[in-house]
Amino acid sequence: MRLILASQSPRRREILSKFFKNFDVIPSKVSEESIAKTPEEHAVEVARKKACDVYSRYGGTVVGADTIVVLKDKILGKPRNKEEARKMLRELSGKVHKVITGYCIIHEGKEITGYVVTEVKFRELSKEEIEWYISTGEPLDKAGAYGIQGKGGVLVEWIKGDYYNVVGFPMKIILELKNLGFKLS
Numbered sequence: 001m002r003l004i005l006a007s008q009s010p011r012r013r014e015i016l017s018k019f020f021k022n023f024d025v026i027p028s029k030v031s032e033e034s035i036a037k038t039p040e041e042h043a044v045e046v047a048r049k050k051a052c053d054v055y056s057r058y059g060g061t062v063v064g065a066d067t068i069v070v071l072k073d074k075i076l077g078k079p080r081n082k083e084e085a086r087k088m089l090r091e092l093s094g095k096v097h098k099v100i101t102g103y104c105i106i107h108e109g110k111e112i113t114g115y116v117v118t119e120v121k122f123r124e125l126s127k128e129e130i131e132w133y134i135s136t137g138e139p140l141d142k143a144g145a146y147g148i149q150g151k152g153g154v155l156v157e158w159i160k161g162d163y164y165n166v167v168g169f170p171m172k173i174i175l176e177l178k179n180l181g182f183k184l185s
Protein backbone atom coordinates (compact mmCIF):
# COMPACT_ATOMS: atom_id res chain seq x y z
CA MET A 1 0.00 0.00 0.00
CA ARG A 2 1.51 3.30 -1.07
CA LEU A 3 0.93 5.98 1.58
CA ILE A 4 0.83 9.59 0.40
CA LEU A 5 0.74 12.72 2.56
CA ALA A 6 -1.09 15.42 0.57
CA SER A 7 0.62 18.36 2.26
CA GLN A 8 3.30 20.97 1.87
CA SER A 9 3.58 21.40 5.65
CA PRO A 10 7.01 20.38 7.01
CA ARG A 11 5.38 19.88 10.44
CA ARG A 12 2.94 17.28 9.07
CA ARG A 13 5.75 15.45 7.32
CA GLU A 14 7.85 15.40 10.49
CA ILE A 15 5.04 14.09 12.73
CA LEU A 16 3.99 11.36 10.25
CA SER A 17 7.63 10.27 9.89
CA LYS A 18 7.85 9.60 13.65
CA PHE A 19 5.44 6.68 13.12
CA PHE A 20 5.76 5.55 9.49
CA LYS A 21 8.95 5.26 7.48
CA ASN A 22 7.64 4.75 3.95
CA PHE A 23 5.44 7.46 2.55
CA ASP A 24 5.54 10.03 -0.22
CA VAL A 25 4.74 13.72 0.09
CA ILE A 26 2.67 15.28 -2.69
CA PRO A 27 1.18 18.71 -1.90
CA SER A 28 -2.31 19.42 -3.23
CA LYS A 29 -3.14 22.37 -5.43
CA VAL A 30 -6.61 23.27 -4.16
CA SER A 31 -7.95 26.54 -2.74
CA GLU A 32 -8.76 26.53 0.98
CA GLU A 33 -12.32 27.72 0.50
CA SER A 34 -15.55 25.92 1.27
CA ILE A 35 -19.28 26.51 1.59
CA ALA A 36 -19.44 24.72 4.96
CA LYS A 37 -21.74 26.07 7.68
CA THR A 38 -19.54 25.37 10.72
CA PRO A 39 -15.77 25.66 11.33
CA GLU A 40 -15.59 21.88 11.95
CA GLU A 41 -17.29 21.17 8.60
CA HIS A 42 -15.03 23.70 6.91
CA ALA A 43 -11.83 22.02 8.16
CA VAL A 44 -13.07 18.57 7.08
CA GLU A 45 -14.26 19.86 3.71
CA VAL A 46 -10.90 21.49 2.91
CA ALA A 47 -9.02 18.37 4.10
CA ARG A 48 -11.26 16.32 1.75
CA LYS A 49 -10.49 18.62 -1.16
CA LYS A 50 -6.74 18.24 -0.53
CA ALA A 51 -6.93 14.43 -0.30
CA CYS A 52 -9.25 14.05 -3.32
CA ASP A 53 -7.02 16.25 -5.48
CA VAL A 54 -3.94 14.09 -4.84
CA TYR A 55 -5.90 10.80 -4.98
CA SER A 56 -7.37 11.68 -8.38
CA ARG A 57 -3.85 12.15 -9.77
CA TYR A 58 -1.85 9.43 -7.97
CA GLY A 59 -4.23 6.90 -6.30
CA GLY A 60 -2.81 5.06 -3.25
CA THR A 61 -3.79 5.77 0.34
CA VAL A 62 -3.89 9.54 0.71
CA VAL A 63 -3.96 11.69 3.87
CA GLY A 64 -5.12 15.32 3.74
CA ALA A 65 -5.52 17.69 6.69
CA ASP A 66 -6.53 21.27 7.35
CA THR A 67 -5.88 23.24 10.52
CA ILE A 68 -7.79 26.35 11.54
CA VAL A 69 -7.93 28.53 14.62
CA VAL A 70 -11.44 29.44 15.78
CA LEU A 71 -12.18 32.35 18.13
CA LYS A 72 -15.85 32.48 19.14
CA ASP A 73 -17.23 31.37 15.76
CA LYS A 74 -14.72 33.20 13.61
CA ILE A 75 -12.17 31.24 11.58
CA LEU A 76 -8.61 32.56 11.62
CA GLY A 77 -6.63 31.01 8.77
CA LYS A 78 -3.08 31.86 7.73
CA PRO A 79 -2.39 35.63 7.80
CA ARG A 80 -1.47 37.09 4.41
CA ASN A 81 0.77 39.79 5.82
CA LYS A 82 2.17 41.30 9.02
CA GLU A 83 -0.86 43.55 9.52
CA GLU A 84 -3.24 40.55 9.47
CA ALA A 85 -0.92 38.66 11.82
CA ARG A 86 -0.89 41.61 14.25
CA LYS A 87 -4.71 41.75 14.19
CA MET A 88 -5.04 38.01 14.86
CA LEU A 89 -2.57 38.05 17.76
CA ARG A 90 -4.38 41.05 19.32
CA GLU A 91 -7.68 39.17 19.04
CA LEU A 92 -6.26 35.98 20.57
CA SER A 93 -4.57 37.78 23.50
CA GLY A 94 -5.96 36.74 26.91
CA LYS A 95 -8.60 34.43 25.43
CA VAL A 96 -9.33 30.74 24.90
CA HIS A 97 -9.60 29.59 21.27
CA LYS A 98 -10.07 26.28 19.51
CA VAL A 99 -7.61 24.71 17.10
CA ILE A 100 -9.44 22.35 14.76
CA THR A 101 -7.74 19.95 12.37
CA GLY A 102 -10.02 18.28 9.86
CA TYR A 103 -8.68 15.21 8.14
CA CYS A 104 -9.54 12.92 5.26
CA ILE A 105 -7.94 9.56 4.50
CA ILE A 106 -8.78 7.92 1.19
CA HIS A 107 -8.08 4.20 1.39
CA GLU A 108 -9.12 1.62 -1.21
CA GLY A 109 -11.34 4.28 -2.75
CA LYS A 110 -13.25 4.97 0.51
CA GLU A 111 -13.10 8.18 2.53
CA ILE A 112 -12.51 8.30 6.27
CA THR A 113 -13.06 11.79 7.63
CA GLY A 114 -13.02 13.42 11.06
CA TYR A 115 -11.74 16.31 13.09
CA VAL A 116 -9.95 16.92 16.38
CA VAL A 117 -10.35 19.95 18.65
CA THR A 118 -7.77 21.32 21.11
CA GLU A 119 -8.41 24.34 23.34
CA VAL A 120 -5.61 26.86 23.74
CA LYS A 121 -5.47 29.81 26.16
CA PHE A 122 -3.22 32.75 25.31
CA ARG A 123 -1.69 34.99 27.98
CA GLU A 124 -2.46 38.71 27.87
CA LEU A 125 0.05 39.94 25.29
CA SER A 126 1.59 43.40 25.41
CA LYS A 127 2.03 45.47 22.24
CA GLU A 128 5.80 44.94 22.50
CA GLU A 129 5.41 41.21 22.77
CA ILE A 130 3.20 41.09 19.67
CA GLU A 131 5.74 43.17 17.71
CA TRP A 132 8.58 40.91 18.89
CA TYR A 133 6.68 37.80 17.83
CA ILE A 134 5.91 39.23 14.39
CA SER A 135 9.60 40.07 13.95
CA THR A 136 10.50 36.37 14.47
CA GLY A 137 8.84 35.61 11.10
CA GLU A 138 6.94 32.66 12.57
CA PRO A 139 3.35 33.87 12.09
CA LEU A 140 3.05 33.99 8.31
CA ASP A 141 2.52 30.36 7.25
CA LYS A 142 0.51 29.35 10.29
CA ALA A 143 -3.20 29.32 11.16
CA GLY A 144 -3.95 31.97 13.82
CA ALA A 145 -0.54 33.57 13.22
CA TYR A 146 1.38 31.46 15.73
CA GLY A 147 3.30 28.22 16.03
CA ILE A 148 3.07 26.57 19.46
CA GLN A 149 6.09 24.39 18.57
CA GLY A 150 8.33 27.42 18.07
CA LYS A 151 8.82 30.72 19.86
CA GLY A 152 5.01 30.98 19.84
CA GLY A 153 5.02 28.53 22.76
CA VAL A 154 5.76 31.47 25.06
CA LEU A 155 2.43 33.12 24.13
CA VAL A 156 0.45 30.16 25.46
CA GLU A 157 -0.85 29.86 29.05
CA TRP A 158 -2.36 26.36 28.76
CA ILE A 159 -3.74 23.81 26.32
CA LYS A 160 -6.42 21.16 26.69
CA GLY A 161 -6.27 18.26 24.27
CA ASP A 162 -3.83 16.83 21.73
CA TYR A 163 -0.71 19.00 21.34
CA TYR A 164 0.05 17.51 17.91
CA ASN A 165 -3.37 18.62 16.73
CA VAL A 166 -2.32 22.25 17.28
CA VAL A 167 0.79 21.66 15.15
CA GLY A 168 -1.46 20.32 12.36
CA PHE A 169 -1.38 16.54 12.63
CA PRO A 170 -3.45 14.92 15.41
CA MET A 171 -2.58 11.49 16.78
CA LYS A 172 -6.08 10.40 15.69
CA ILE A 173 -4.76 10.20 12.10
CA ILE A 174 -1.90 7.93 13.21
CA LEU A 175 -4.42 5.62 14.93
CA GLU A 176 -6.71 5.59 11.87
CA LEU A 177 -3.76 4.55 9.67
CA LYS A 178 -2.80 1.84 12.17
CA ASN A 179 -6.39 0.54 12.08
CA LEU A 180 -6.19 0.39 8.29
CA GLY A 181 -3.20 -1.95 8.56
CA PHE A 182 -0.22 0.41 8.30
CA LYS A 183 2.43 -0.83 10.72
CA LEU A 184 3.90 1.64 13.21
CA SER A 185 7.69 1.78 12.94
Ligand SMILES: Cc1cn([C@H]2C[C@H](O)[C@@H](COP(=O)(O)OP(=O)(O)OP(=O)(O)O)O2)c(=O)[nH]c1=O
Binds near residue numbers: 099
Ligand atom coordinates in the same frame (compact mmCIF):
# COMPACT_ATOMS: atom_id res chain seq x y z
C1 LIG B 1 -1.88 26.98 15.43
C2 LIG B 1 -0.71 26.39 14.70
C3 LIG B 1 -0.73 26.16 13.34
N1 LIG B 1 0.34 25.62 12.70
C4 LIG B 1 0.33 25.36 11.24
C5 LIG B 1 -0.07 23.93 10.87
C6 LIG B 1 -0.39 24.07 9.40
O1 LIG B 1 0.79 23.81 8.64
C7 LIG B 1 -0.79 25.53 9.25
C8 LIG B 1 -2.23 25.65 8.86
O2 LIG B 1 -2.35 25.60 7.48
P1 LIG B 1 -2.98 24.39 6.65
O3 LIG B 1 -3.75 25.02 5.53
O4 LIG B 1 -3.70 23.43 7.53
O5 LIG B 1 -1.71 23.62 6.07
P2 LIG B 1 -0.54 24.12 5.12
O6 LIG B 1 -1.02 25.15 4.16
O7 LIG B 1 0.65 24.44 5.97
O8 LIG B 1 -0.17 22.77 4.33
P3 LIG B 1 -1.11 21.87 3.36
O9 LIG B 1 -2.38 22.61 3.08
O10 LIG B 1 -0.31 21.60 2.13
O11 LIG B 1 -1.34 20.59 4.16
O12 LIG B 1 -0.58 26.15 10.52
C9 LIG B 1 1.50 25.31 13.40
O13 LIG B 1 2.49 24.84 12.82
N2 LIG B 1 1.54 25.53 14.75
C10 LIG B 1 0.50 26.06 15.45
O14 LIG B 1 0.62 26.23 16.68
